Amino acid sequence: MTDTAKLLQFVRARRKSFLLVGGAGVVALAALAYSGTGRTQQQPPAQPPVPVRTVMAERRDVRHEIEAVGTVESLQEVVIRSQVDGVLTRLHFAEGDLVRRGQLLATIDDRPQRAAFEAAQAQLARDSAQLRAAELDLARYQSLVARNAISQQMVDQQRAQTEQLRATVRLDSANVETARVNLSYTRIVSPVSGRVGIRRVDAGNLVRTSDADGIVSVAQVNPISIVFPVPQVRLADLRASARDAQGAVVEARDRDGGGRLDTGRITAFDNAFDARTGTGRVRAQFANGAERLVPGAFVAVRMRTGVTPGAVVLPAVAVRPGVEGHFVYRVTNGAVQRVPVTLGYTNDEVAVVTRGIVPGNVIVRDGFSRLRDGAKVTVSGNGAAGTGQ
Missing domain, CATH: 2.40.420.20 (conserved putative lor/sdh protein from methanococcus maripaludis s2 fold)
Structure with a gap:
């Protein structure tokens, strides 16, 4: 064997040994990685208790209750306005007074209305006198025409004049009544019982029927009502509870401290739902003897609709x-x-x-x-x- 052949045989043997050793190392590394992964999956770290x-x-x-936020509303609230033009001469109330229905609140200078009333009365008296004279003439003409002393035409003319004067007297009577009503408007009385607010005009000012603000407002405070929304899904239970004398009690509570202000009963349900909120409006009435409920205030309301034993x-x-x-x-x-x-x-x-x-x-x-x-x-x-x- 030549030297060249021996050299080639030596190189091939070295290459085969290197491949076997390298392959064994890769397999060993892969086995080690797999065994490490298996141990990690089989033994996860313990999670601490929550x-x-x-x-x-x-x-x-359990009592079934409905809670809502409502607005206190007066059962009757009236803005007192003048029904005739004139100078406000006097106010007969103090701001915040509790007044009765028919109580005098203000007076307006009545001289123009009184003069118109007296003129209407005089006109009525004059036309009434003319009517009596015409009726007497008609009676005489009727007796004369029966004896053919006058023509029938004169009787007909006198009868027409008498009817005209009767119509004039009726018109004068209506004018007198109108003047009397206008004169009564110079004395402004309260149409409801309630508490007056802050006056919006002082005595001495000219007031007109077109004034939007009026003179003062009167709000009924006892009894009083609270209007509040109830979800549609709960309204049927509330209606059934309202028919029960013991289950229709409504408690009004202060929104801040939660203290009870008064108790009342449901008096009315609105005739339609609010499509935007899916609620229906309900009105409850309260005696409000201590006047702890003030018109315009927001309060919390609570109602009992049943019980689950x-x-x-x-x-x-x-x-x-x-x-x-x-x-x-x-x-x-x-x-x-x-x-x-x-x-x-x-x-x-x-x-x-x-x-x-x-x-x-x-x-x-x-x-x-x-x-x-x-x-x-x-x-x-x-x-x-x-x-x-």
């Missing part, structure tokens, strides 16, 4: 909305279970659960952000521990 606050489902009677009750915040319906997280042996529930009556504070849980179940009420079905939890605060179902 801190939550819990509440225990209880059984008790022996209901399974949770705080409303413990019930979560979902795509398939409402659900709760029930705590059992340190873990949570997602439980679908069916609700009955609900409001902003409580929820009545008709199916899904029983009294004594421990339910999560706060700490939902990291919860999932089966997650471990730790109860913080004063919540129940949830050691069983």
Whole structure:
């Protein structure tokens, strides 16, 4: 064998050894990476328990209530305006007074109206005298024509004149009545019983019938009413409650402190719904003896529409909305279970659960952000521990 052939044989042997060693190294590295990945998937790091606050489902009677915000409205509110033009001579009230129906509030200079009234009376007296004379002449003409002393034409003319004077007297009587009414307008009286507001004109000013602001306003304050909207879905229950003498009570409360202002009863329902809000307007009437309800004020109202006896009750915040319906997280042996529930009556504070849980179940009420079905939890605060179902 030549030197060249020996050299080629040596090179081929070295290349084969290098390929075998390199391939074995790659296989070893791949095996090591696979074994490391398998250990990572089989042993994930443990998640810490989620801190939550819990509440225990209880059984008790639940009153059905509707809450809304209403506006206090006077049952009668009148702007006192002058019905004749003239100078306002005197105001007979103090601002804020409680006045009775028919009570004198203001007087207007009545000299022009009084003069017109006296002129109308004089005109009536004059035409009445002429009518009496014409009636006497007609009676004489009728007796003369019976003896053929005068023509029938003269009698007919006298009768026509008498009828004309009768019409004139009726017109004069209407003028007298008009003048009397205008004279009465110079004494302005309250058409309703209520409380007067702040005067809008002072004595000595010229007032006109076209004045939009008027002289003063009078608002009835006792009784008084509150008008409030009710959702369409709750209106049927409220109507049924209004027919019950014990269930139609409406409480008016202060919006700030929540203190009760007065109690009343529903008196009217509007004849149509508001299509924009899906609500119907309701009016409730209150005695308002202490006058704690002031027209124009916003107040909270609360109405009782019924009661669910022996209901399974949770705080409303413990019930979560979902795509398939409402659900709760029930705590059992340190873990949570997602439980679908069916609700009955609900409001902003409580929820009545008709199916899904029983009294004594421990339910999560706060700490939902990291919860999932089966997650471990730790109860913080004063919540129940949830050691069983």
